Amino acid sequence: LAGVSPHYRSEPKTVGGSLFRIQRDTRFANDKSPYKSWQGARLFHARGRQVPAPSFYLHLQAGKCFVGAGLWHPDSATLRRLRKFILDNPGSWQAAAHASTFRKRFDLDDSEMLTRMPRGFPDDFEFASDLKRKNFVALR
Template identity: 45%
Template sequence: MSTRNSGSPRFTGFPLGLLHFLEELSRYNNRKWFEANRDRYERDVREPALAYIAAMEAPLKKISPHFTAVPKKVGGSLMRLHRDVRFSNNKLPYKTNVGIQFRHEAGKDIHSPGLYFHIAPDEVFIAVGIWHPDGDTLRAIRETIDEYPGDWRKARDAKPFRQRFELAGDTLQRPPRGYGIDHPDVEDLKRKDHIAVAKLDHDVLFDGTLVNTTTDNFRAASKYMRFLCEAVGVDY
């Protein structure tokens, strides 16, 4: 899936077998089927995903040197396929999507500032921001929005960003404690997630320009990501 060009990885697109594998996994989500199709997973899913991540290393550094692209089978940017079923009523063993997170270097888990790429049979999207931040992190974002409303609105409403992304995630029913319902940014203060999503067509997966497409989207979110990073005290 990748070749070398002047010493840099080049990614030419995912194979169509990626979607075929995920579609079948959604129907036969059990260990016996997976073990019988492990070679397909390696060939059509994991290897090309790692090639894509490797190809994103240099473009990401040009957007921000603090977000990491780590092409490792375990412990890198590619999220694990196995589900944690210990505390879930859903006991299916495997996720039926590919999740890739380019996490901030200061982050420890998926709740850190990050850039995310999601591939599933029914949808493909890019997401940016901080998903399910802890209480202290969420409080810091709210306080920064309240203290610097002009900077927040410039980041939130930047034209390149809003042309591609929609704000998403969970919100409170009422304003958080300490903020009135008449606050000019009350809807943003009510957010429990600070994420934004850009939907893509499936066809982009198989195109040699995928790295450029995802890079362009991440770049368009730079002001939004910079605001969130500064709000929680990390460099952008």
């Protein structure tokens, strides 16, 4: 991670730190087992609490390990700026997110998408499906 940027770090605090808690919220679950069968950690930018910044996520689970990087549930203003950047720089977006070297190693998260184009964006844009994303996360 230090090779990506010296500004990314883990936070060792027990509450609000990088490691997710191991206890499950069983209040509304049919499965009342008290502990999770996986462990997750979030590694974030040093200024991530002051400005929107991508973060890294590590998920460890038997048979289901993965890493993720990007913006998960960004606020409306950040999401609009991302979409505007893609619209204004389709060549850069193509080179970054749709390059064959990138796509061989990573998938873009498709778990949450808008059904229609966001207001103010053209329906016939070549990366319309990317503008409909709610999260901008690469997974492996």
